[in-house]
Every structure is written in C-alpha cells, then in structure tokens.
Amino acid sequence: MNGLFFHDTPPSRWGREPGARRPATREAAAADGRGWLFELWDAEGDAIRTEARALGLRLEFGGHHLSALVPRERFAEQPEWFPLRRGRRDGRFNLCTSSAGARAELRANAARFFARFAGADVYHLWADDLRGGGWCECGGCVRLSPSDQALRAANAAAEVLGGMAPGARLAHLAYHDTLARPGKVRPLENVDALWAPRARCYAHAIDDPGCQRNREHLQELERLIAWFGGPERVRVFEYYSDSILFKWMAPPHLEVVPADLRAYGRLGVRGVQDLAVTPRPWWGPTWHAWWFARCAREGGGNPETALSAFCGAAFGDAAEAFAAAFRELETACRLLLERGELEPRRGYDVLDYGDTPREGLRALAGRARDALNHFGAAARALPLGVGGEALAQTEEFAPTVAAGMHLAERVLAWDAALHGDREGSASHLALARLHLRALTDWYHAHASPAFGNLGEGMLDAARRRMDEIAALAGLTAG
Ligand SMILES: [Zn+2]
Ligand SMILES: [Zn+2]
Known part of the structure; x- marks a missing residue:
C-alpha cells in the first residue's frame, strides 16, 4: 500500500457548529444521513499528515463534493448557475459549467476546500452520485457530453489548486454517465482521470473475453487513457472491498483480483485503488484487502498459494x-x-x-x-x-x-x-x-x-x- 484515500461518503456537511458531535444512535445517524469526516479531519488531520509523510504514503481527500461547492441555497437568486433539464433550471444536481457565475462560485469554494484539507496529494471533487440525468442542456452545454461537462468543472477547480498547491493533483471521475472518455474538453496539466467501473461484472476478470460487459468496460478504459495522453494520467478505482455494491457481502475475489491487476498492468496503469465503503465493520482478518494489497504489489498472484499462506x-x-x-x-x-x-x-x-x-x-x-x-x-x-x-x-x-x-x-x-x-x-x-x-x-x-x-x-x-x-x-x- 502506498496511498491512503479519505473518501468522505456520504459527504460531510459544510458549516456545522464548531464542536458538533456525531449522532449517538443508529437512528439519529440515519436521520442525519451525512458523513463526519470533516470533523474527524479537523481533530486529527495534522497527525495523519505527519504520519503519512513519515511512512511515505500519498494522501488523497474528497468524494462527491462538487455540488456542495455551488450551494443549492443559491438557486432562487441564481437559477442560471444550475443545469437546464427539459427546458427548466433544476437545482438538485451539479452545475451549469457554461455559467461564469457558477464557475466563479465553484472556484471560490474549491479554494476553501483545498485550504481546509491542505497537504493532500490528490483531491477529489466529484459530481453527484447519479447514474445519469444530472448535467446541463443549455445552449453552451448541450454539445458537451456529461464527461466533458464534468471535466470542465474539474478543470475550473484544478486552476485554483494549481495556484494554491503546485504539485497536487485533481481527479476527474469517470463513473456512471461520465465513464466514457470526454470528446471535446482537454484536461489541465494537474488533472488525472480516476476510472471507477462500478457497473462492471465481478464474476469475471476485467479482460475475460467471454464477458461482454467487461470487454466494453476495458475498451472505455483504453479510450480514456488515450484522451488523457497516457496510462500515468489514469488511475483505476476498484470496488473489491465495497460492501454497498456487494450488498453487505465480502466476496473473496480469489480469481478476479489477480487477473484484473495483470490486465491493468498490461495497459500500463500503475495506480489501482480499492474502495471500502461499508454499512458494517470488517470483523476479523480482512482477506479481500490483504489479497488486493498483495496482488497490487506483485502484479498478480496465485489464489491457492496465497489462501494457504493467509x-x-x-x-x-x-x-x-x-x-x-x-x-x-x-x-x-x-x-x-x-x-x-x-x-x-x-x-x-x-x-x-x-x-x-x-x-x-x-x-x-x-x-x-x-x-x-x-x-x-x-x-x-x-x-x-x-x-x-x-x-x-x-x-x-x-x-x-x-x-x-x-x-x-x-x-x-x-x-x-x-x-x-x-x-x-x-x-x-x-x-x-x-x-x-x-x-x-x-x-x-x-x-x-x-x-x-x-x-x-x-x-x-x-x-x-x-x-x-x-x-x-x-x-x-x-
Ligand atoms: Zn449549461
Ligand atoms: Zn461477466
């Protein structure tokens, strides 16, 4: 393992009172419905940064934070900041990246975000977590695909990041309706792609020729690599340890993980991450995380040998x-x-x-x-x-x-x-x-x-x- 990504999901809330406490019961946590990573970072961020530097770990921070940077409360006075959907401005998701006002607001709040979480190597300010239907159809946006609109938003934030933290990277999330490569907008120099193939098939390896779903996914990845100018600008965000996608299960992925990592390696991708969002604690030795780390380090592995050793x-x-x-x-x-x-x-x-x-x-x-x-x-x-x-x-x-x-x-x-x-x-x-x-x-x-x-x-x-x-x-x- 050479990186640690503090994935804030569900996204924490801006503007909680200082010293606000996390809900004390399951029901209250459900009613609040939001994350508390901001508060945890306020309390422990310095220590985490120091420790990560000492261990040589790359630090990443963020999640689906883009829409919070263009506050929904501004909809009544600034409807043109928000996406045009079926002829009407819709304040629920994302933003209209053709609106100069929306971009200015995004830049100002992105600066607040980078300042609050200073010291990360990679920032994630992703669009809303939707399968589709959150992007804009106005005259300035209509010719841009969801991927292009998302990359335009990422570029706006990356401009600010470049001034505040040269050397830090911003992620463009390729996921759901932005999984396909952009076709018009080019990434700024400090923007890398993060490819998150959530809808792929986990019964088969990503390069299994018999799995049509995965064949299509791998083609998308190849196109994304080409658009970003090389595999060093693209990282893969995998779901092996994600207990939301797997509905509380922790599948062992004995065969899929090593085969995937060999396939990603053949494309020249050096960065593969393992998402671990979960409605429940991991109890006991976590095989899936260990197996991922081992295969990542060795570029694959033999399941039977590893299982015996573990x-x-x-x-x-x-x-x-x-x-x-x-x-x-x-x-x-x-x-x-x-x-x-x-x-x-x-x-x-x-x-x-x-x-x-x-x-x-x-x-x-x-x-x-x-x-x-x-x-x-x-x-x-x-x-x-x-x-x-x-x-x-x-x-x-x-x-x-x-x-x-x-x-x-x-x-x-x-x-x-x-x-x-x-x-x-x-x-x-x-x-x-x-x-x-x-x-x-x-x-x-x-x-x-x-x-x-x-x-x-x-x-x-x-x-x-x-x-x-x-x-x-x-x-x-x-
Ligand atoms: Zn628009
Ligand atoms: Zn399959």
Missing part, C-alpha cells in the same frame, strides 16, 4: 477449514455476481437485479439456487469451538452468508411470483426474511451507531423489496 498465518490448526470456507464463498458469491445481460432495476443498484430480459432472471434464479448450496457449505466448513482470529473470522463470514442467502432467496421469490407460483414465492420470501433478520441481528451486535447513516437505509430498502415481491405474488406484506 489461513496458515491467521488460523493455525483451523487453516484448512477456513480455506475450504473461503472457496465455497467464492463460488457462492460469483454465482450471484454473474448478471449476464440483466440490467439493474431503474434507479437501483448493481445487484438490485431487473427482469429484462426475462430469461436472464430465470437463469439468475437457477444460479441463486446453486449459490444457496455453496453458502450453506461455507457455513458447514467452519470449525466450532475456536477463539482468537478464527472466531473473529467466523463472525466475519456471518454477514456475507446471511446477506448472500437473503439475496438468493429474494431472487427465487421474485422469479416464482412472476411465474404465478404463489406458494413457492411465499416459502422463498419467508427464508429471505429469516436471513435478513440474521443479518440485522449481526449488525445490531457488531456495528457502532456511526454505521447507521448507510446501514439503516440499506436494511429498509431490503425490507421494502420483499414487501413489493409479496404484493406481486398476492401475499400480505409482513
């Missing part, structure tokens, strides 16, 4: 039992991560599978059935009566197994409901609710209240989804 070091006598459990989890997770042509439901996340094409959902239901067997086998492989790291790892497997089985049963319940199989849907829903209860209990026992700003909403969404399926099947929600 389990031997962490679990002693129980090493082989844990290695077997990891292998079963790997199989189970990959079955659920394989989406084929299925797109997410409109407005939802990657693993909120849609039902188009219909045969795609049927095939997924078949894989979900297999996945249930492998999650069960993973749980059965675990040794009983262990302590120390082995006990912690058993506790760490629990949310992955519960969340994975919940997701699989939910898919089966939905598929049954769509086929008019009321009874089948009812029995899968009952099991889906049981597994979600197990996950909720684990979360209550292990997660501090701070996780409430992500965890509560994710649990609510899972319950709502089950109610929708129950309604579709003609069952009473419960």
Whole structure:
C-alpha cells in the first residue's frame, strides 16, 4: 500500500457548529444521513499528515463534493448557475459549467476546500452520485457530453489548486454517465482521470473475453487513457472491498483480483485503488484487502498459494477449514455476481437485479439456487469451538452468508411470483426474511451507531423489496 484515500461518503456537511458531535444512535445517524469526516479531519488531520509523510504514503481527500461547492441555497437568486433539464433550471444536481457565475462560485469554494484539507496529494471533487440525468442542456452545454461537462468543472477547480498547491493533483471521475472518455474538453496539466467501473461484472476478470460487459468496460478504459495522453494520467478505482455494491457481502475475489491487476498492468496503469465503503465493520482478518494489497504489489498472484499462506498465518490448526470456507464463498458469491445481460432495476443498484430480459432472471434464479448450496457449505466448513482470529473470522463470514442467502432467496421469490407460483414465492420470501433478520441481528451486535447513516437505509430498502415481491405474488406484506 502506498496511498491512503479519505473518501468522505456520504459527504460531510459544510458549516456545522464548531464542536458538533456525531449522532449517538443508529437512528439519529440515519436521520442525519451525512458523513463526519470533516470533523474527524479537523481533530486529527495534522497527525495523519505527519504520519503519512513519515511512512511515505500519498494522501488523497474528497468524494462527491462538487455540488456542495455551488450551494443549492443559491438557486432562487441564481437559477442560471444550475443545469437546464427539459427546458427548466433544476437545482438538485451539479452545475451549469457554461455559467461564469457558477464557475466563479465553484472556484471560490474549491479554494476553501483545498485550504481546509491542505497537504493532500490528490483531491477529489466529484459530481453527484447519479447514474445519469444530472448535467446541463443549455445552449453552451448541450454539445458537451456529461464527461466533458464534468471535466470542465474539474478543470475550473484544478486552476485554483494549481495556484494554491503546485504539485497536487485533481481527479476527474469517470463513473456512471461520465465513464466514457470526454470528446471535446482537454484536461489541465494537474488533472488525472480516476476510472471507477462500478457497473462492471465481478464474476469475471476485467479482460475475460467471454464477458461482454467487461470487454466494453476495458475498451472505455483504453479510450480514456488515450484522451488523457497516457496510462500515468489514469488511475483505476476498484470496488473489491465495497460492501454497498456487494450488498453487505465480502466476496473473496480469489480469481478476479489477480487477473484484473495483470490486465491493468498490461495497459500500463500503475495506480489501482480499492474502495471500502461499508454499512458494517470488517470483523476479523480482512482477506479481500490483504489479497488486493498483495496482488497490487506483485502484479498478480496465485489464489491457492496465497489462501494457504493467509489461513496458515491467521488460523493455525483451523487453516484448512477456513480455506475450504473461503472457496465455497467464492463460488457462492460469483454465482450471484454473474448478471449476464440483466440490467439493474431503474434507479437501483448493481445487484438490485431487473427482469429484462426475462430469461436472464430465470437463469439468475437457477444460479441463486446453486449459490444457496455453496453458502450453506461455507457455513458447514467452519470449525466450532475456536477463539482468537478464527472466531473473529467466523463472525466475519456471518454477514456475507446471511446477506448472500437473503439475496438468493429474494431472487427465487421474485422469479416464482412472476411465474404465478404463489406458494413457492411465499416459502422463498419467508427464508429471505429469516436471513435478513440474521443479518440485522449481526449488525445490531457488531456495528457502532456511526454505521447507521448507510446501514439503516440499506436494511429498509431490503425490507421494502420483499414487501413489493409479496404484493406481486398476492401475499400480505409482513
Ligand atoms: Zn449549461
Ligand atoms: Zn461477466
């Protein structure tokens, strides 16, 4: 590891009272809904900077902060600062980068941001976290793609950064509707691209020729590298340790991580990062983070050798039992991560599978059935009566197994409901609710209240989804 990125998500709030305290309960954290990294940085930033310098770590700071730099409260008096959408100014997201006033406001507030978080090597002031629909259609913007508009905003902030911190870099985020390379706007000298392929397939390596989704993603990366003038100007932002994307699970990614890192290396990309946003704590030795770090350092790796080494070091006598459990989890997770042509439901996340094409959902239901067997086998492989790291790892497997089985049963319940199989849907829903209860209990026992700003909403969404399926099947929600 040679860098540390303080990813402020959900974004902290500007202008809290000095000494404001983080909410003390899960419910209050959920109602606040925002991050508290600003306050943490105020308290500990100096020490972190000093330590990072001593260890030679590159420091990065930021997140989806762009729209906070053009305050929404200004909409009533300055509507032209905000995107034109379907003929009307819309103050919800991003900004109109053709508006000189909006750019001036962005520059002034970017300067405040850089001053508050002085000393970082890379800054991230990303656009709003949307799959699409947040950019401007005014006369000055309409010919610019979302990627061009986002890069124009990044350039405006980078101009300010160049004056305040020569040598620091600003990231242009290639993500969702800005994943494609820009086509008109060129990056300033201190702007690098950060390629975040969130919608890629994690059942297969990024260069797997049999995975169309990943083939398309890799082509986008190659185009982005060309636009930025070389791989040293592009970094990859991977999701291996992201428990939002993976719906509380921590897939081992035994095969995908080393294969990906070899593929990125072949393109000349030297910077690959591992995002770890999560509604829950990591409990026990974090295989996925260790595996990523090892593969990053060595440019790939052999999963079996590494798994033996990791389990031997962490679990002693129980090493082989844990290695077997990891292998079963790997199989189970990959079955659920394989989406084929299925797109997410409109407005939802990657693993909120849609039902188009219909045969795609049927095939997924078949894989979900297999996945249930492998999650069960993973749980059965675990040794009983262990302590120390082995006990912690058993506790760490629990949310992955519960969340994975919940997701699989939910898919089966939905598929049954769509086929008019009321009874089948009812029995899968009952099991889906049981597994979600197990996950909720684990979360209550292990997660501090701070996780409430992500965890509560994710649990609510899972319950709502089950109610929708129950309604579709003609069952009473419960
Ligand atoms: Zn515009
Ligand atoms: Zn795939």
